[in-house]
Amino acid sequence: GDPIPRVEYTKEETETWGAVFRNLNKLYPTHACNEYLANWPLLREKCGFREDNIPQLEDISRFLRERTGFTLRPVAGYLSPRDFLYGLAFRVFHCTQYIRHSSNPSYTPEPDCCHELFGHVPLLADPNFAQFSHEIGLAAIGASEEDVNRLATCYFFTIEFGLCRQNDGLRAYGAGLLSSCAELQHALSDQAKKLPFDPDVVCKTKCLITTYQDQYFVSASFIDAKEKMRQFALSIKRPFAVRYNPYNQSIEIVSNTQHVAQIISDLKGDMCIIFDALKKLENSITHDK
Template sequence: PVAGYLSPRDFLSGLAFRVFHCTQYIRHSSDPFYTPEPDCCHELLGHMPLLANSSFAQFSQEIGLASLGASEEDINKLATLYFFTVEFGLCRQQDGSFKVFGAGLLSSVAELQHAITTTDKIKRFDPEVTCQEECIITAYQNAYYYTDSFEEAKEKMRAYADTIQRPFGVRYNPYTQTVEVLSNAKKITAVVSELRGDLSIVSSALKKVSAMDENLDVEKIEKLLSSSLHVCDKTLNPEEPDGPEQTSSTPNKE
């Protein structure tokens, strides 16, 4: 429990450890449909249903992990992206209409009506652009951002987080409930070893389920796995520049 707003760094670091800071007070009865500060109605109606979804909870934690060790500039940008996705994000449906998933909209009838009736203010989510948007606390937002799916928002945020300059990587260990700093080959090897075990379980399950379920799209799952490995391979082995191989003209010293 907290008494009000935290600094962006403190709030985001809590998410990294699977801790969500909540306020305990309730909005004034004179204005039940809008509150400039997050109250327990906002937490219960807006955040808790989404955090009960494992995919959304993972998304929130990944934003928190991306903030650890980041500069103040990057922290503020991450906080802005969190604000316009988790708090005020929308998804566009196939018919062009919008559905809301942002907690700030779900818990505020007044701003929800404002957002969906001013479609000229709804823009496509682009982390590089959205991170420059002003976060308004005491009034309605000047702009809202959408994706075609929640998964699209996750992938764009992951790609943006990869651009944050840190000399290490981090991961959350659910067994010890700690954040591990991946700063050397030994630690990375240990993580890969764990992943091999998980992949072995997935591979075994795929064989068993595909034998019983003809509708299982094994190819889709394989593409999902290979795309992740391909990104990793490109990072570790950047493509050679075009043209003939360059050799050093300096003779080797015996």
């Protein structure tokens, strides 16, 4: 598609961004998950994440495409849960470009550029996290409105407000936390209620928009959360199965034996590559001994 238009931010907007940048950057080493910390320096190097510069979505989108196949698409504000999740199914993340008001840099009632770029982008550059987001989107294809809302709630309490166990403690991976100094500190404090991540429980939990969450959900890892969400997705009733085709960036409906046979053929090809790689690794280890 066409390049994302570049925005000329005002001095006031850049100063607001800078205030958020300074405060969050102090907290990340002790509050953000390892995967976030691994990508944060890359974004500063490759995409212009600096205190005195608001990065452009086009530069970030190109970076993400090379890392995980995700791209950014600008939007003016909130999308419906279905439209937003459908975007994730196509490995597209809808992203705002405006900056919160300078009178309150620590808070915004709607997702702004600070929320998207500080909160979401660093983890969309992580393959496991990107796949986690992608699979939540795929699970929404063909689902009922009720099930889409259940998936959106699971998304909210993981990708927006999730915690995980790392470094003998808790770290944040949710974008709503990683873009808010106050709630990031609150969520990891003893005052915040924390529960194990269970999609069947999470999907019935009320999402709070203008205050801190009543509780936060803790996963052992992204991979653990992804596996639990895969099992949860199997409980969603829909008339067909789907898969994403990365070659033409389309969603394919799997509804007959020919489709299944093609998937099996693709898997056989991947398995041959895996067996060949394992054999070479085994030979290399034997040779080193």
